[in-house]
Amino acid sequence: MTPAAFEPDVLRLPLFGDHHRDLADRLDRWCAERTGDWTDPAAEPADRCRALLAEIGGAGWLRHLDSDRRASDLRSVCIRRQVLAYHEDLADFSYSIQELCAAAIARYGTEEQRRRHLPGLAAGTGAGALALSEPGAGSDLAAVALDAAPDGDGFVLNGVKTWIAQGDIADVHVVLARTGDGPGPLGLTAFLVPGDAPGLKASPIGAIAPRSWAELTFTDCRVGPDAVLGERGxxxxxxxxxxxxxxMTVAAAATGFAGRAFHLALERARARRAYRGRLADLQLVKSSLAEMRIKLSAASLLAARAAWAADSGEDYAEASSTAKVYATEAAGEIVDAAVQIFGAAGLVADSPMERLYRQIRSLRIYEGPSEVLQMGIAEAL
Ligand SMILES: Cc1cc2nc3c(=O)[nH]c(=O)nc-3n(C[C@H](O)[C@H](O)[C@H](O)COP(=O)(O)OP(=O)(O)OC[C@H]3O[C@@H](n4cnc5c(N)ncnc54)[C@H](O)[C@@H]3O)c2cc1C
Incomplete structure (x- = not known):
């Protein structure tokens, strides 16, 4: 049987292997066993994210982050995100950030840096963050201004990062800073900065859907030469x-959220009595449900194509952007249409549908707003 988070037949396509189908099935069953809230909803988002990392790490779902493979299998990452997003927003959130941080270290770190950081990230006992954005540099990352001034054999960091997921719980931050080796993007270097580094302060930011999210202030924060990740500049x-x-993994997560909304709306339309029949019998409601299914199928296929291309060593940048733009925009429309089918019941504070409505919004903005990615797609024409 197809796991709930996936469109029928998509996983059976030759774009996936048996190990992908097995992963989807096992993770979906593991998630489905966790009924109700996965963590205490009254707890602080930071504590909830820590608890979730420990839970998914303890169950082995992060083990691949400490493998010897420099390139992780993106179809598996997409599958994990789609399943987790379908079942629990914060689990997908923390998993995805852990993946981002670990990918940077696995792909660009030295043997020593990988040995130091990846085991904790893979066990879920340590948290990671990727700190790129600043108050003056969001979409335009080449404008990053956080200063990394050479000091002896190390560097001293001064400046501010903002909107940093897991910024208030991270044990290690991948930080993009300006070393001034060249103009614009050429003057930037990545650093690994411990969460408890002297001179680093994290201030939580409240969000539309609560999560561990923070502004980071660096004040004369000194790091050694071994903090440089990859090459200087x-x-x-x-x-x-x-x-x-x-x-493309954001596309997969969007499909997970939207798939959940679709299933809830379908269930509701079938159960809700109206005009001596069911909502599901009304033609306009049927049309809305059909549109949702069409969009879900298209989003699933675009994410799968991009991940397959990346795993096959082919060019994938455009496919990855295409999948993200389409899937996140479509997911916004699907969740909105699902709320409409619920009527007032879809707006009850903290109900599953109301939460989905808040949770889906950020996906069109983070890791490249739709407009920025559209510009890139157009330029490649
Ligand atoms: C939930 C969440 C988590 C995040 N986590 C992280 C994180 O962990 N690490 C991190 O570094 N950052 C993170 N971010 C920040 C995110 O990457 C930025 O929000 C994003 O890059 C956009 O930057 P900005 O918000 O400064 O918007 P701006 O750059 O100010 O852009 C605002 C809007 O202008 C439009 N726009 C921008 N550029 C163009 C263009 N070229 N053409 C047309 N329109 C354009 C778009 O509509 C865009 O939404 C997160 C954001 C969110 C919402």
Whole structure:
């Protein structure tokens, strides 16, 4: 039977192997066993994310982050995100950030850096973050200004990062900073900064859907030469590489959220009595449900195509952007249409549908807003 988070037959396509189908099935069953809230809803988002990392790490779902493979299998990452997003927003959130941070370290770190950081990230006992954005540098990452001034054999960091997921719980941050080796993107270097580094302060930010999210202030924060991740002056490449690989996984997560909304709306339309029949019998409601299914199928296929291309060593940047733009925009429309089918019941605070409505919004913005990705797609024409 197809796991609930997936469209029928998509996983059976030759784009996937048996180990992908097995992963989807096992993770879906593991998630389905967790009924109700996975963590205490009254707890602080930071504590909830820590608890979730420990739970998914303890169950072995992060083990691959400490493998010897420099390139992780993106179809598996997409599957994990789609299943987790379908079942529990914060589990997908923390998993995805852990994946971003670990991917940067696995792909660009030295043997020593990988040995130091990856085991904790893979066990879920340590949390990671990817700190790129700043108050003056969001979509335009080449404008990053956080200063990394050479000091003896190390560097001293001064400046502010913002909107950083897991920023208030991270044990290790991948930080993009300006070392001034060249203009714009050429002057940027990636660093690994411990969460408890002297001079680093994290201030939580409240969000539309609560999560561990923070502003980071660096005040004379000194790091040693072993903190440089990859080559000096090549930090922009590290950031772009990690983001390009991640975009298709955002598409997969969007499909997970939207799939949940679709199933809830379908159930509701079948159960709700109206005009001596069921909502599901009304033609306009049928049309809305059909549109949802069509969009879900298209989003699933676009994410699968991008992940397959990346795993096959083919060009995937455009496919990854295409999948993200389509799937996240479509997911916004699907969740909105699902709320409409619920009527007032879809707006009850903290109900599953109301939460989905808040949870889906950020996906069109983070890791490249739709408009920025559309510009890239158009430029490649
Ligand atoms: C939930 C969440 C988690 C996040 N986590 C992280 C994280 O862990 N690490 C991190 O570094 N950052 C993170 N971010 C920040 C995120 O990457 C930025 O929000 C994103 O890059 C957009 O930057 P901005 O918000 O500064 O928007 P701006 O750059 O100010 O852009 C605002 C809007 O302008 C439009 N726009 C921008 N550029 C163009 C263009 N070229 N053409 C047309 N329109 C354009 C778009 O509509 C865009 O939404 C997170 C954001 C969210 C919402």
């Amino acid at each position: 090549r930090g922009y490449v590290v950031a772009l590489d990690v983001l390009e690989r991640a975009r």
